[in-house]
Amino acid sequence: xxxxxxxxxxxxxGKSVVSRLLSILGIxxxxxxxxxxxxxxxxxxxxxxxRQLLGDEVYRNGELNKTLLATYLFADALNAARINQIIHxxxxxxxxxxxxxxxxYPILAMESAILIESGFTDLVDSIxxxxxxxxxxxxxxxxxxxxxxEQIKQRxxxxxxxxxKKIHADYVILNxxxxxxxxxxxxxxxxxxxxYPYLCPSENNSLI
Numbered sequence: 356x357x358x359x360x361x362x363x364x365x366x367x368x369g370k371s372v373v374s375r376l377l378s379i380l381g382i383x384x385x386x387x388x389x390x391x392x393x394x395x396x397x398x399x400x401x402x403x404x405x406r407q408l409l410g411d412e413v414y415r416n417g418e419l420n421k422t423l424l425a426t427y428l429f430a431d432a433l434n435a436a437r438i439n440q441i442i443h444x445x446x447x448x449x450x451x452x453x454x455x456x457x458x459x460y461p462i463l464a465m466e467s468a469i470l471i472e473s474g475f476t477d478l479v480d481s482i483x484x485x486x487x488x489x490x491x492x493x494x495x496x497x498x499x500x501x502x503x504x505e506q507i508k509q510r511x512x513x514x515x516x517x518x519x520k521k522i523h524a525d526y527v528i529l530n531x532x533x534x535x536x537x538x539x540x541x542x543x544x545x546x547x548x549x550x551y552p553y554l555c556p557s558e559n560n561s562l563i
Contacts, residue, residue, distance in 0.1 A: 357454060357463045358551045359478065363470040364485035365517055366510055367492030367499070369530035373485050374466045376540045383457050387467040387475070391446050395419055404441040443473050450478055462547060471523050472515055481550070483543065484524035486517055487531055 362377075362384070364370035374384045395401050396419050405413045409427060413420050427434050450465055457463055467475055476482060487495075489511070496507040521527065526546065528539045 357458055357460055358547055359454065359480050360462060360464040360547065361470045361476060361479035361482045362464055362466040362485065363468060363482065363520060363524075364487075364530075365468070365492060365514055365520075366507065367495035368485045368487045368517075369495070369536075370466055370468070370485040372530065373483070373528055373536065373540060374464065376536060377464055380540070380544065381460075382462045382464055382544075383460055384464040384466055385450050385453050387446055387450070387465055387470075390449060391442055394445050394449060395424075395442060398445050401441055401445055405438075408437060408441070439473065443475075446473075447475065447478060450475075462544070468514070471520060476523065481525040481547065482523055483526045483528060484517065484520050485528050485530055486521075487529070491531060 360382075362370050362374055371386075374386065378384050395405075402414060405424070409423060413423055424438070428438055429435070454463055465475065465479060467473065470476060470479075470482065492511065493504055493507050496502065496510070497504060500507070526543055528536065528543065530536060
C-alpha cells in the first residue's frame with residue numbers, strides 16, 4: 356500500500372522544486388494543476404458541464420476558450436466555486452486512478468496549491484507545506500510570471516494564508532534560498548518511513 360503525500364504552498368513558495376526533487380528520488384508526483392488543465396480540455400463530463408454553464412463558445416474547434424473561461428472565473432467568487440464543482444471531482448477521480456497505476460511505489464505525492472481549499476486532503480495521508488517568506492515569494496513570482504508586485508500580492512491575498520495552511524500541515528519545508536532543500540527532503544522521506552513502518556519492513560518482520 357502506498358503512502359500518499361499532499362504537497363502544497365503559496366505562490367512562489369517553490370513547491371514545484373520540492374516536487375522535482377521527490378521525482379528525482381523516485382517518488383512519482385501528480386501535478387494537479389497540469390492534470391486539471393488537461394482534463395478541462397479532454398474530459399467529456401467537464402466539457403458537457405462547461406457547455407451547459409457557459410455555452411458552446413467555451414470550446415472552439417475542440418479547444419478550450421481560455422479567455423471566456425477566465426473572464427467568467429474571475430468575475431465573481433461564486434463563479435469560481437461553480438467551475439471548481441465541475442473540475443475538482445474529475446481531478447479527484449483521475450488522481451485515484453493514477454495512484455492505482457502507480458501502486459508499486461511505496462510513496463506517491465500530489466502537488467496542489469489549493470490542496471486544502473479544494474478538499475483534496477481526504478485523498479492523502481500526510482500534508483507537506485513548502486514555506487518561504489513573503490518577500491521571497493513575491494520576488495520569485497514576479498520574475499517567473501513577468502508580473503508586477505501588486506498583481507502578485509493580489510493573487511497571494513486571494514489564496515489561503517500560509518499560517519492557515521500550517522494548521523493542516525504534518526510537515527513543513529523551508530525554501531528560503533539559504534537552508535538546503537535536499538537534506539530537508541531526505542529527512543521528510545525518513546520521517547514518512549518511520550511513521551509508516553510498512554514502507555521499509557525489516558527482515559524480522561517479513562512474512563513467512
